[in-house]
Amino acid sequence: MKTDQKASDDCVVRLTHVVKYFDQSRPLSLWKREHTRIYALNDVSFTLRPGEFVAYAGPNGAGKSTTFKLLAGMLRAQQGQVELFGVDPCAARIEVMRRTGVLFGNRSELWWDHPVRASFEWKQAVWDIPSEVYRRNVARLRELLDLDPLWNTFARELSLGQRMRADLALALLHSPSLVLLDEPTLGLDVLAKRRMIDFLKLANQELGVTLLVTSHDMDDLAEMSHRLLLINQGRLAFDGTYDALLRQTGDPRLIRLVTASAPPVVEGLTLAERSGNRYTYRYDGAKISSPLLFALLSGIPGIRDIQMEPENIETVIANLYRQWSAEKKDY
């Protein structure tokens, strides 16, 4: 399954100073209305290069879905430029959609009252996929996503995990260069999520597909993607790697102690959790180095075990969201 090589010359996605707002009219009384302008995206710029696997995250209402709709040609920006493969997805919708796969986790492209295979045959006809490419891709996707047991099952009889697998395969059937995935792991159990993540990594590494993924599960995103775009109140708040994010937030770390006595008090360590004689502390790895920490702890009697690990990315980002919410940045 080879992807379109034309995209490799330049950026696959380019957003340049994009502004998207919605005007709302709220009734205050029978006669009075309040008109407000909500900025879903405010001067957002970023690019995606071929073969990148990028996570797009942010709190609810941050502008993630709006961005995806702009990229999929379902919305038009008021200002700025949205380009996929160098063209405006609204103006050149047909050309762009031949090279793009779209999957929204809460909606399905499968034909409900038909077996799964019928949706693939339908896509072959609508996307004009040559028979040879179709046969090759179907064989590969059936194997990778374990679709054989579902192939002749009515779409309406699939479980959520099965449906998502079939939908993902359908999104990749025409060998797209770019795949937009909005909440692909939504509602999946641990096993189904695992399979989905493994497949997406494979699609990116082996097939060279450029992926842009949203999810509220930051651990999933951190495992899948190489780069993170964080959006907050319509503005791009961070663009970089997870390591860079951790450095920017002060390298938050955890240390777990098992002691025979009361929880030790150490300067720079904040007790976050306790369970019997097990204590979890937070500290800033940028301020306290590991040797210094060991030196501090070695002077405390009764410590039986020490475990150190970086703070969970989910917690780091949750703290960021909380911080943003408290600051109530008014752009």
Place this chain on the structure above:
Amino acid sequence: MADKLRSVLRLQRLYGRMDLNWVLQDFRAALIVMIAELINNLTAVSGILLLAVRFGGAGGLTADEVLLMLGFFELADGLCYMLFGNYNVLHISRRVGRGQVDHMLIQPRPLVVQLLTEGFMPASGSGGFLLGLALTILAWARLGLAVTPLRLALLLGYILCHIVLTLGQSFLFGAVAFWSPVASEELSTLALDLNGQLGRFPLFGLPRWLLALLGTVLPVGLLAYLPSLALLGRVTGWPLALPALVAAGFALAALGCFRAGLRHYLQYSCNRYKGMGHRS
């Protein structure tokens, strides 16, 4: 243009095959739907027909002429349903109001090609058409109407006008759902129901102003009444072209409103999504 036509025919074959597969693979459900559809059509026809038989005619038409009018309505409406009835193409306000236009925007096909093909249901949706064909042939024979090229051309032309009028009204009213998706989700259905309820009635004897209204703004008189009078040779001159003129007007208005609605959709999208009725 030729490419577009080829693509329409190819996709129509695809959707026709999908419909046939559905009937064969889900036979019990399909059979129930088809029987229900047939009963619905028979019920719609039988009320007026029984009145005409009991009283020796209705609305200035004999019982056989009423049969011709009902047969024509079922024939044209059945064909419209067969071509566009599936997956809410005909009830377009449902697709728009449920936020399902997104499914169409991600397909690499012009929207018009999608709308011309996705609703095709030759296997499960042909009941009304076949019933209409049988009734028309029966009425034609009982009335002893000669099969002339002019009459056949009128028949085909008026069937086309009926389909354009029906689609035009559905899309014209359905376009409102772009602006108010929840409140207008069923507007196309209401427009189609109005046609179904009033379009089968002979209108003879109504006041002139009402006839003018029912022949233009609310064109239910052009769906079957005027065409059947024309087939019987009772209409001559410019009124013969009235269905075509009004159908063209509705088609243009629907096109304009639907395009404006799509522009609105690209600005504001739809604030709701319901999966039922399109893919499902």
